[in-house]
Amino acid sequence: MNVPLDIAALGARAAAMIEELAAISATPDGLTRFFLTPEHRRAADLVAGWMREADLGVSEDALGTVRGHWHPAGPDAPRLLIGSHIDTVANAGKYDGTLGVILCIIALDEIRKAGLTKPFGVDILAFGDEEGTRFPTTLSASAAVAGIFAPASLVTRDAEGISYGEALIAYGKNPDDIPAAAYDPNKVIAYIEAHIEQGPVLEAEGEPLGVVTAIAGASRLSVTVTGEAGHAGTVPMSMRRDALLGAAEMALAAERIAKADAHGMVATVGRVHVEPGSVNVIPSRVVFTVDLRSGSDLSRREALERFEREAHRIADLRHLGVVISAFHEVATVPCFRDLQLRLRNAIADLGHRAPTMPSGAGHDGQAMSKLCPIGMLFVRCRGGISHNPAEYAAPQDMGLAAAALVRFIERFQLPQLSEATGGVET
Known part of the structure; x- marks a missing residue:
């Protein structure tokens, strides 16, 4: 009925x-x-x-x-x-x-x-x-x-x-x-x-x-980027090791990876901490988070690997250090x-x-x-x-x-x- x-x-x-x-x-x-x-x-x-x-x-x-x-x-x-x-x-x-x-x-x-x-x-x-x-x-x-x-x-x-x-x-x-x-x-x-x-x-x-x-499964990463502090007015652009600019480029890499995925992947950088945090000092250390979600565990794992490779490539080009650690994982x-x-x-x-x-x-x-x-x-x-x-x-x-x-x-x-x-x- x-x-x-x-x-x-x-x-x-x-x-x-x-x-x-x-x-x-x-x-x-x-x-x-x-x-x-x-x-x-x-x-x-x-x-x-x-x-x-x-x-x-x-x-x-x-x-x-x-x-x-x-x-x-x-x-x-x-x-x-x-x-x-x-x-x-x-x-x-x-x-x-x-x-x-x-x-x-x-x-x-x-x-x-x-x-x-x-x-x-x-x-x-x-x-x-x-x-x-x-x-x-x-x-x-x-x-x-x-x-x-x-x-x-x-x-x-x-x-x-x-x-x-x-x-x-x-x-x-x-x-x-x-x-x-x-x-x-x-x-x-x-x-x-x-x-x-x-x-x-x-x-x-x-x-x-x-x-x-x-x-969707979710992975959350903490990414620490290290550079070198310096005077904002005296260090030439070509000689800087700016941790914030490196972190920004890594964040955009996470966006590109998610957009290229076929499983509705989303990537979010939701928290950024910058040191020393002064208006006239080149950032020496940045810690930011990446939240990556996908309807496919396989695509999410592959995206995490791509992000790690990209982050290290960016760090090498900019003469920065980078450490990536996962703190949350849900299938x-x-x-x-x-x-x-x-x-x-x-x-x-x-x-x-x-x-x-x-x-x-x-x-x-x-x-x-x-x-x-x-x-x-x-x-x-x-x-x-x-x-x-x-x-x-x-x-x-x-x-x-x-x-x-x-x-x-x-x-x-x-x-x-x-x-x-x-x-x-x-």
């Missing part, structure tokens, strides 16, 4: 829920909602209330992840997991993470009201530590669900000196219960996440929804091809073409991929702006996203997972 859908009504409902959740903030003039804070507690309670209004079963695990349960085939049937996160960065936008949770609640409510039954269950997951803004951790809530939580996280501390473990106890949880948060991988079908794109591609394509091919997480196809078909049923693209941002799907196959649905956001109060998704686009989730779930059949093909086969 096709569940009847009113796109405009679905979008209006999502917009109202977005505003209600955005009102829960630690600051009165913006949106800030960190993990395991009173604001997280209030947001989790609101989400749980929405789940109950949708006639879903509700539970909460040891890390505060709120779970909504729809089990038409009974509690022992396999589960399709859907969801996103409800924590935010400081001075955040309203849609990042929270939209995905809201869309899932709306979609399951529509399915339940239509009387649809399936031979599997669906659990909505509202995670709380995707952004990593309070503690020097990230994805710990979804990691617990996936069975890969790192106990060392519990001793990390926030800016006020409160440990993760202490905050968890203050939130009313017992760290000893964390292992029980993990799903049995034999009973999980897949994980699907809806999220604003956080980029400008869908807007440029003129399409409201897209399908993610992979969550690409592919979205299963069959899940991509199912999402694209659901969107096509609504009369839209679904562009495919990698996600340059990290998501809970990275942790969930250790448990099961993952898929992601992107929703167009105005100007590609995210992590910013100007973040915005139109009600019509949100309504289409909720409808796409309904179509995806109602047509979903129990699959057999095939690692050999990199996809899900029925």
Whole structure:
């Protein structure tokens, strides 16, 4: 059966829920909602209330992840997991993470009201530590669900000196219960996440929804360039060993390498420290960072090798020293091809073409991929702006996203997972 859908009504409902959740903030003039804070507690309670209004079963695990349960085939049937996160960065936008949770609640409510039954269950997951803004951790809530939580996280501390473990106890949880948060991988079908794109591609394509091919892998480098300080007025240009000019040329090399890649690679130099930092002294030492992301681990590794060669070539030509060290490495997480196809078909049923693209941002799907196959649905956001109060998704686009989730779930059949093909086969 096709569940009847009113796109405009679905979008209006999502917009109202977005505003209600955005009102829960630690600051009165913006949106800030960190993990395991009173604001997280209030947001989790609101989400749980929405789940109950949708006639879903509700539970909460040891890390505060709120779970909504729809089990038409009974509690022992396999589960399709859907969801996103409800924590935010400081001075955040309203849609990042929270939209995905809201869309899932709306979609399951529509399915339940239509009387649809399936031979599997669906659990909505509202995670709380995707952004990593309070503690020097990230994805710990979804990691617990996936069975890969790192106990060392519990001793990390926030800016006020409160440990993760202490905050968890203050939130009313017992760290000893964390292992029980993990799903049995034999009973999980897949994980699907809806999220604003956080980029400008869908807007440029003129399409409201897209399908993610992979969550890009990321490498972060610290590059130290050494030259020689000298008087800005007396050392001839041909005799200078200017560390900043060498660093600038290396930064442009990173840009060229990324632009030449065929896998949507992006390169960012986000931090630069210059010494001695005087207006009339030639820079003698520069430390800068390179953030390199790609939907292909192979292309990312090759790009890193090219950058290292280029950096040393530039240093040799300019008589500079250069040291490159990696301080962050995350592998690409592919979205299963069959899940991509199912999402694209659901969107096509609504009369839209679904562009495919990698996600340059990290998501809970990275942790969930250790448990099961993952898929992601992107929703167009105005100007590609995210992590910013100007973040915005139109009600019509949100309504289409909720409808796409309904179509995806109602047509979903129990699959057999095939690692050999990199996809899900029925």
